[in-house]
Amino acid sequence: MTKYLVRRLLGAIPLILGIATIVFFAVNLAPGDPTLYYISPGMTQEVVEQMRVNFGLDEPVHIRYVKWLGAMLTGDFGYSFSHSRPVLDVLADFLPNTLILSACALTVAFLFGIVLGTLQAIRQYSFRDSALSVVLLFFYSMPSFWLALMLILTFSLFARNVWEWPIWFPASGMMSTDYEFLSFGAKVRDRLAHLVLPTTSLACVLTAGIARYMRGSMLEVIRQDYVRTARAKGLSERVVVFKHALRNALLPIITLLGLFIPVLFSGTIFIETIFAWPGMGRTIYEAILTRDYPVVMAGSFFFATMVVVANLLADVLYAWVDPRIRYE
Amino acid sequence: MSEPLLSVRDLRAWFFTDQGIAKAVDGVSFEVREGETLGIVGESGCGKTVTSLALLGLLPEPPARLMDGSSVRFRGQELVGADEKQLRALRGNEISMVFQEPMSSLNPVFSVGDQITETLRLHRGMDRRAARAEAVRLLGEVGIPEPARRVDEYPHQLSGGMRQRVMIAMAISCSPKLLIADEPTTALDVTIQAQILELLAELRRTLGMAVLLITHDLGVVAEVCDRVVVMYAGQVVETGTVEDIFVRPAHPYTRGLLGSLPSVGGAGGRLVSIAGTVPSPLHWPDGCRFRARCGLAGDGCEAPQDLVELGAHGRAARCWRART
Ligand SMILES: Nc1ncnc2c1ncn2[C@@H]1O[C@H](COP(=O)(O)OP(=O)(O)OP(=O)(O)O)[C@@H](O)[C@H]1O
Numbered sequence: 001m002t003k004y005l006v007r008r009l010l011g012a013i014p015l016i017l018g019i020a021t022i023v024f025f026a027v028n029l030a031p032g033d034p035t036l037y038y039i040s041p042g043m044t045q046e047v048v049e050q051m052r053v054n055f056g057l058d059e060p061v062h063i064r065y066v067k068w069l070g071a072m073l074t075g076d077f078g079y080s081f082s083h084s085r086p087v088l089d090v091l092a093d094f095l096p097n098t099l100i101l102s103a104c105a106l107t108v109a110f111l112f113g114i115v116l117g118t119l120q121a122i123r124q125y126s127f128r129d130s131a132l133s134v135v136l137l138f139f140y141s142m143p144s145f146w147l148a149l150m151l152i153l154t155f156s157l158f159a160r161n162v163w164e165w166p167i168w169f170p171a172s173g174m175m176s177t178d179y180e181f182l183s184f185g186a187k188v189r190d191r192l193a194h195l196v197l198p199t200t201s202l203a204c205v206l207t208a209g210i211a212r213y214m215r216g217s218m219l220e221v222i223r224q225d226y227v228r229t230a231r232a233k234g235l236s237e238r239v240v241v242f243k244h245a246l247r248n249a250l251l252p253i254i255t256l257l258g259l260f261i262p263v264l265f266s267g268t269i270f271i272e273t274i275f276a277w278p279g280m281g282r283t284i285y286e287a288i289l290t291r292d293y294p295v296v297m298a299g300s301f302f303f304a305t306m307v308v309v310a311n312l313l314a315d316v317l318y319a320w321v322d323p324r325i326r327y328e
Numbered sequence: 329m330s331e332p333l334l335s336v337r338d339l340r341a342w343f344f345t346d347q348g349i350a351k352a353v354d355g356v357s358f359e360v361r362e363g364e365t366l367g368i369v370g371e372s373g374c375g376k377t378v379t380s381l382a383l384l385g386l387l388p389e390p391p392a393r394l395m396d397g398s399s400v401r402f403r404g405q406e407l408v409g410a411d412e413k414q415l416r417a418l419r420g421n422e423i424s425m426v427f428q429e430p431m432s433s434l435n436p437v438f439s440v441g442d443q444i445t446e447t448l449r450l451h452r453g454m455d456r457r458a459a460r461a462e463a464v465r466l467l468g469e470v471g472i473p474e475p476a477r478r479v480d481e482y483p484h485q486l487s488g489g490m491r492q493r494v495m496i497a498m499a500i501s502c503s504p505k506l507l508i509a510d511e512p513t514t515a516l517d518v519t520i521q522a523q524i525l526e527l528l529a530e531l532r533r534t535l536g537m538a539v540l541l542i543t544h545d546l547g548v549v550a551e552v553c554d555r556v557v558v559m560y561a562g563q564v565v566e567t568g569t570v571e572d573i574f575v576r577p578a579h580p581y582t583r584g585l586l587g588s589l590p591s592v593g594g595a596g597g598r599l600v601s602i603a604g605t606v607p608s609p610l611h612w613p614d615g616c617r618f619r620a621r622c623g624l625a626g627d628g629c630e631a632p633q634d635l636v637e638l639g640a641h642g643r644a645a646r647c648w649r650a651r652t
């Protein structure tokens with residue numbers, strides 16, 4: 001097991017270096033000149049040239065690559081053009097917010113996906129199964145930004161102004177403007193309320209996907225001999241399904257963790273922008289618009305690295321849960 | 329004579345499928361007496377497994393359904409239509425099962441010990457510590473070396489024979505009155521088969537339980553059974569003591585089975601086949617269901633055949649010729 005872990009960790013290193021390389025060239029070979037975005041009318045040619053030198057854009061691209069990679073290995077991700085701060089500081093501000101949102105969405109998605117898929121599978125072809133299939137397919141096919149807008153419309157705008165429901169959820173930011181003056185309990189509630197809509201928008205697609213896999217996995221497991229053995233022992237159906245079958249049906253679902261993290265991160269780009277969530281997704285989106293190359297590169301690199309880490313985590317988790325691999 | 333331990337009357341388990349109604353078990357009656365070993369033999373697909381699962385209400389419903397008039401009485405209690413809670417109290421406790429496939433019958437993600445203690449804690453209300461000690465003892469009893477170490481192992485770490493021993497340990501953990509073993513040795517190689525059968529026979533003696541042994545193998549029947557039920561096409565075609573069946577078979581099908589043994593009454597002979605194919609449970613033939621394959625088929629065979637009682641000891645055959 002330890003050997004397996006070390007092997008996987010070592011294998012991840014060239015992968016991450018490869019990702020860094022691709023990210024660098026994809027950004028730097030894209031047409032367009034970042035300086036064009038920052039010059040204003042009336043600037044002399046010298047000032048523009050000076051700006052290019054400051055941005056480090058005067059050198060040929062392969063030299064820039066070597067320098068960038070070298071600096072990155074020492075933990076220096078350069079200087080943001082638009083934020084006028086070290087990229088690392090920018091990341092430190094925004095990355096945690098994205099991680100909070102992603103973690104919430106992921107937890108919600110796995111929880112609901114697993115439960116719904118199981119509920120479908122244990123009554124295959126029932127009304128419940130078909131109805132859930134239709135609803136989940138709907139959520140699976142709808143783009144998350146559309147869902148986000150509908151959620152805002154329903155649970156924020158109409159709920160508050162038109163229908164005057166007692167509960168509605170804020171549609172923008174991570175906290176209210178009067179956050180600092182709230183009591184501790186109210187602060188927690190305020191934060192949670194702000195999480196609800198973006199988390200739901202992000203989680204819907206994932207929930208539907210996970211439920212679909214879970215249904216299939218559960219159907220496969222439920223007809224195995226060991227499930228019959230469990231019933232023949234006199235266990236209640238609840239224990240048979242939620243202990244004996246679930247444990248086995250979850251194994252293939254663990255791999256989805258690695259598969260769905262990229263979906264999640266690309267989702268944050270839209271969702272954070274729509275909900276004005278101060279996270280990495282929105283920051284990358286804005287950095288692309290402002291040609292802020294260092295931020296785009298560092299942000300993409302971190303996202304890609306986290307995908308690698310998530311896959312690694314999924315594999316280790318799998319090995320840990322499945323005794324057949326654990327004791328190999 | 330006292331009431332039998334298990335009494336099955338006119339059991340009909342039908343599957344309602346898209347292709348039609350599969351009458352997999354279509355009027356099966358037999359009884360198991362306290363402490364005896366009853367063998368059920370018959371070709372593949374004749375409904376042996378469906379019968380055994382039906383006894384404890386373990387068939388998937390739908391598609392399966394037990395038809396009206398079916399009756400399974402265990403120590404005076406009717407099990408057909410009994411509520412789930414009553415059945416659960418019996419399963420794994422007073423009636424337990426060992427299945428054909430030791431490779432897939434144990435849950436791969438739980439340790440052997442966990443799977444045994446689960447039954448003990450459920451039916452015996454033992455605490456974790458006591459259940460574990462009992463599991464180790466049971467593993468020793470079914471002949472697993474180093475039980476204290478094996479108890480923490482997972483099914484994939486054990487050989488097929490060892491896994492079947494674990495299944496047996498699990499099945500006897502609550503000292504059942506009846507053990508149903510559905511082809512417990514079919515998936516194992518010959519030397520292991522003999523050991524497992526030996527173990528079952530020994531446990532039956534020491535625990536005083538009855539065994540319902542389902543098998544393809546007439547050699548096994550001759551060796552360990554007291555009485556035999558021969559099944560064909562969802563029905564019982566002949567019942568009798570081992571001696572009756574092997575020495576004086578009354579039904580042509582039974583004779584066919586015996587004829588396909590390398591040496592009658594000898595051990596280890598695996599069933600070859602009788603000429604012709606087994607009909608599909610979707611369309612059983614009219615009249616005698618064995619007619620198309622029977623060398624003696626004649627005029628009296630077009631009518632549906634009833635079980636003909638032969639003597640007083642529950643000996644019977646489903647063939648009009650047996651009457652004479
Ligand atoms: N879930 C099911 N749906 C439909 N038909 C079924 C189902 N389970 C069993 N059957 C049918 O019931 C019939 C009897 O099957 P059963 O498993 O009892 O045979 P068997 O005598 O145990 O055979 P074998 O010796 O191969 O184990 C088969 O023809 C099978 O097609």
Ligand SMILES: [Mg+2]
Nearest residue numbers: 376377378510
């Ligand atoms: Mg069978």
